[in-house]
Amino acid sequence: MLLYLDESAASEKVLFRRRSWSQIGHPAYTTSELVTKTRCSVLPALDINGYLPGSTLVVEGAVTQMIFEHWLETAVLPRCEPFPGRRSIIIMDNCSTHHSESIKAMCQQAGVYLLYLPPYSPHLNPIEQSFHLLKQWLRRWRDLAPRQSDFDNLGVEYKSAWIAHLEEASYAVLKDKDVRGMFRHAKLPC
Known part of the structure; x- marks a missing residue:
């Protein structure tokens, strides 16, 4: 009965972990290639069963009112x-x-009721937890992300590969997750 909508931004910057394991007394180092940020926005729709199949949209840049409509x-x-x-x-x-x-x-x-959450209340929206899981999945599987060094044309080819990777990740992230738990965490009956 309930359907939650929201957008989240993601770029290559989300792939970097802030913490890592190392031997005691030695700092953790990692190497990464210099990347040009391709900032994308993910627009999913979440119900009690997860993201609605075929409804997730990934666009380059920010979401405007025209894109959202x-x-x-x-x-x-x-x-x-x-x-x-x-x-x-x-x-x-x-x-x-x-x-x-x-x-x-x-x-x-369409005969659909439209409700807005109170201001500053992301804790009441279970889709926010799914965004956390999406970014966690991107960090965990960062080796699957497209690399700029693999593309001759860094413009269109790389950006479309990054968008395709985000679309794939958005469907993989909730595959075996307890979406009802996200609703319970937001204090919603399920």
């Missing part, structure tokens, strides 16, 4: 049912890109 209209609302059906209540934070008359009109036309 298009994603909501084409990828999210077609997978929702009118109230009181499955995924009939959409819950979002108070980000400025989430507020527009067209968003309210699209949801009303």
Whole structure:
């Protein structure tokens, strides 16, 4: 019944771990190649079963209101049912890109209720925990990430490989996780 929407940013910078193991008395060193930051935004929709299949969008740069509205209209609302059906209540934070008359009109036309979380309340949104798991997965499996040195054309090819890697990671991260636990942690009945 509940569907949570939010966006998160990720770049190559998220791949670096801040801590590492080493012998006592010796600092931990690591080597990495110099990277040009490709900042991407991930837009998933989370319900009690995990991310909605086929609804996750990864875009280069920040999410604008136009991108959010298009994603909501084409990828999210077609997978929702009118109230009181499955995924009939959409819950979002108070980000400025989430507020527009067209968003309210699209949801009303689809028969979906639209609710906003109180300001400064990420602890009430279970999708925030999934973002933590996504970034943790990217750090753990950083060897699978595309490397700039593997591409002749650092522009388009590398950026599209990084976006594809983020899309793959977003589906892999919740594969065997207890999504209901995320809802319980946010004090939501499940």
